[in-house]
Amino acid sequence: MNNDMQLKSLIEMSATDVRKCMKCGKCSGRCPAFKEMDIKPHQFVTLLGQGKVEKLLASKAIWNCLSCLACVERCPRGVAPANVIEAVRTTVARMQGGDGITAEEIPAEVNEMIPQQLLVSAFRKYKK
Amino acid sequence: MVFSYYPGCTLKNQAKDLDIYARKSAQALGIEIKEIDEWQCCGGVYTSSPDDIAPRLSSIRILAKAKENGGKLVTICSACHNVIKRVNDDMKNNADINLRANNFMQLEERYNGETAVLHYLEMLRDEVGFDNIKKAVKNPINKKIGAYYGCLLLRPNGVMAFDNPENPTIIEEFIKAIGGTPVVYPFRNECCGAYASLKNKPLADKKSSAVLSSAKGHGAEMVITACPLCYYNLKRSGEDLPVIYFTELLAKALGVDGDE
Ligand code: SF4
Ligand code: SF4
Ligand code: SF4
Ligand code: SF4
Numbered sequence: 001m002n003n004d005m006q007l008k009s010l011i012e013m014s015a016t017d018v019r020k021c022m023k024c025g026k027c028s029g030r031c032p033a034f035k036e037m038d039i040k041p042h043q044f045v046t047l048l049g050q051g052k053v054e055k056l057l058a059s060k061a062i063w064n065c066l067s068c069l070a071c072v073e074r075c076p077r078g079v080a081p082a083n084v085i086e087a088v089r090t091t092v093a094r095m096q097g098g099d100g101i102t103a104e105e106i107p108a109e110v111n112e113m114i115p116q117q118l119l120v121s122a123f124r125k126y127k128k
Numbered sequence: 129m130v131f132s133y134y135p136g137c138t139l140k141n142q143a144k145d146l147d148i149y150a151r152k153s154a155q156a157l158g159i160e161i162k163e164i165d166e167w168q169c170c171g172g173v174y175t176s177s178p179d180d181i182a183p184r185l186s187s188i189r190i191l192a193k194a195k196e197n198g199g200k201l202v203t204i205c206s207a208c209h210n211v212i213k214r215v216n217d218d219m220k221n222n223a224d225i226n227l228r229a230n231n232f233m234q235l236e237e238r239y240n241g242e243t244a245v246l247h248y249l250e251m252l253r254d255e256v257g258f259d260n261i262k263k264a265v266k267n268p269i270n271k272k273i274g275a276y277y278g279c280l281l282l283r284p285n286g287v288m289a290f291d292n293p294e295n296p297t298i299i300e301e302f303i304k305a306i307g308g309t310p311v312v313y314p315f316r317n318e319c320c321g322a323y324a325s326l327k328n329k330p331l332a333d334k335k336s337s338a339v340l341s342s343a344k345g346h347g348a349e350m351v352i353t354a355c356p357l358c359y360y361n362l363k364r365s366g367e368d369l370p371v372i373y374f375t376e377l378l379a380k381a382l383g384v385d386g387d388e
Contacts, residue, residue, distance in 0.1 A: 032319050
């Protein structure tokens with residue numbers, strides 16, 4: 001996929017209007033994973049608006065976003081930064097070798113305590 | 129009162145208590161919750177990408193079955209509730225998703241979001257009424273209890289419409305109804321770390337212990353939740369504060385928590 005197609009796809013998958021962002025930073029201020037992010041939630045919004053596809057796809061923050069939607073709830077402009085992050089994460093996970101998790105990473109305690117919900121959602125989030 | 133009921137995969141396995149006590153309590157309150165037959169896991173996470181149709185299909189099947197059976201679907205697991213309610217909203221309000229999903233599924237009758245999706249707590253509040261629960265209580269839970277909402281019940285509020293996302297009260301009202309004293313603490317709607325506990329444990333642990341120490345610091349003697357993943361994350365975070373499913377406490381209050 002060339003850059004323009006990739007950008008178009010990211011915009012469609014995000015399903016949120018990044019042009020409405022007024023760069024107040026409230027989304028990042030509320031993010032529980034802020035410290036673990038190389039690109040912050042508000043920067044995802046900005047970078048998508050600028051069409052910086054390569055930079056977005058190289059982000060490590062996509063694996064630390066918790067999809068808690070605190071950013072979405074706080075945004076005064078109705079933008080959904082979490083959707084942009086999810087669009088990037090899904091795009092990367094769909095690429096060959098792009099998976100964020102493998103079956104080998106599941107710890108041995110799996111049968112005892114780990115709820116199905118955790119396995120199912122982690123695999124849905126990190127893998128395609 | 130008869131409702132369709134979707135337990136979800138975790139309530140059939142690691143979170144059996146959440147399910148068993150919900151059934152016993154419903155019975156004690158004179159409500160029939162009928163499990164939908166032949167359901168599949170909802171997938172645990174909603175996909176925000178409108179091009180992803182396949183992950184929505186199992187939810188649509190559940191919703192369509194509930195539509196045939198009275199039109200009210202009750203869920204308990206916060207994650208199931210979030211996924212199914214949001215997919216229902218897509219079927220109602222997103223013409224493209226609706227068209228593609230319906231074309232693929234070829235149901236007897238097209239599904240257009242007709243089913244009402246209720247969380248068990250909403251059923252208690254809106255269909256039974258907390259006042260009636262108060263009357264049915266045999267063993268008041270005389271404890272200081274912290275409600276843990278987490279994320280999925282509340283957000284995104286535009287679709288979930290569960291409660292005020294920044295200052296919710298439904299679980300506190302529930303606690304009062306079963307004779308407890310609710311403890312309001314700042315981290316009750318903060319994320320517990322979610323599925324990061326598989327990939328980035330230190331992150332999840334930090335988030336979960338912040339929740340519990342916040343509850344403890346405000347005087348809670350226990351914390352209640354509706355989410356098996358919250359339960360798991362909070363329990364393994366290393367803080368010594370009991371974490372209990374809300375349905376177990378309800379059954380205890382109603383006097384139906386024994387093995388009768
Ligand atoms: S959804 Fe992700 S980016 Fe948004 S606040 Fe939560 S962790 Fe941060
Ligand atoms: S909160 Fe909304 S408007 Fe503010 S920076 Fe984030 S996305 Fe932009
Ligand atoms: S959300 Fe979780 S518990 Fe509920 S059915 Fe899906 S995976 Fe199972
Ligand atoms: S695991 Fe975290 S994200 Fe999921 S419901 Fe619980 S609090 Fe919310």
